[in-house]
Amino acid sequence: DTGVSQDPRHKITKRGQNVTFRCDPISEHNRLYWYRQTLGQGPEFLTYFQNEAQLEKSRLLSDRFSAERPKGSFSTLEIQRTEQGDSAMYLCASSELFGTGVRVETQYFGPGTRLLVL
Amino acid sequence: AQSVSQHNHHVILSEAASLELGCNYSYGGTVNLFWYVQYPGQHLQLLLKYFSGDPLVKGIKGFEAEFIKSKFSFNLRKPSVQWSDTAEYFCAVKGDSWGKLQFGAGTQVVVTP
Numbered sequence: 065d066t067g068v069s070q071d072p073r074h075k076i077t078k079r080g081q082n083v084t085f086r087c088d089p090i091s092e093h094n095r096l097y098w099y100r101q102t103l104g105q106g107p108e109f110l111t112y113f114q115n116e117a118q119l120e121k122s123r124l125l126s127d128r129f130s131a132e133r134p135k136g137s138f139s140t141l142e143i144q145r146t147e148q149g150d151s152a153m154y155l156c157a158s159s160e161l162f163g164t165g166v167r168v169e170t171q172y173f174g175p176g177t178r179l180l181v182l
Numbered sequence: 183a184q185s186v187s188q189h190n191h192h193v194i195l196s197e198a199a200s201l202e203l204g205c206n207y208s209y210g211g212t213v214n215l216f217w218y219v220q221y222p223g224q225h226l227q228l229l230l231k232y233f234s235g236d237p238l239v240k241g242i243k244g245f246e247a248e249f250i251k252s253k254f255s256f257n258l259r260k261p262s263v264q265w266s267d268t269a270e271y272f273c274a275v276k277g278d279s280w281g282k283l284q285f286g287a288g289t290q291v292v293v294t295p
Contacts, residue, residue: 106288175225
């Protein structure tokens with residue numbers, strides 16, 4: 065399977081602990097996105113990278129959250145001092161941005177990491 | 183702020199019935215529009231997309247959507263649903279200069295045999 069993969073698929077942690085999630089994008093996709101989804105809601109944007117550069121961060125991404133994409137391939141999302149409100153599905157998506165005039169881009173999603181903070 | 187509104191949170195219909203899901207967005211610039219589907223236990227999958235050109239786009243599994251620029255709408259349709267269409271459907275908008283997708287809250291569709 066050459067789709068977006070995420071690890072772990074499920075994570076249960078206690079409040080105050082740190083957690084780290086990994087995303088492996090589709091090979092050669094230059095953009096990588098993180099979203100968060102809670103029950104009854106659509107995914108909400110957190111941050112994204114073009115190659116290794118982090119281009120945008122949502123205000124949802126508090127200082128407890130940090131994301132990296134050190135070599136422009138896989139990415140990690142770390143949450144420090146987790147809170148119960150961090151419980152959600154964390155989704156990763158990747159895309160290949162191409163075109164010079166009208167630039168088109170389609171994001172492909174991974175299966176997500178479901179986080180439960182007790 | 184930009185927003186995406188999906189008109190129905192839950193839809194229940196019988197097999198062979200027609201389906202139409204509404205999606206409206208608030209953004210005045212050029213947009214790319216998407217419908218994603220999430221089947222039970224599976225991840226988000228792209229159903230169809232609109233970038234430019236013909237405002238009536240066809241996607242997988244017999245779905246189509248029509249972009250009406252004057253109404254800021256991108257409604258999803260299927261003439262005859264099957265039980266396997268039971269899923270959650272998300273409309274998403276991407277401004278031309280954005281990176282992110284802005285999603286609606288989703289519509290849970292249940293198709294009864």
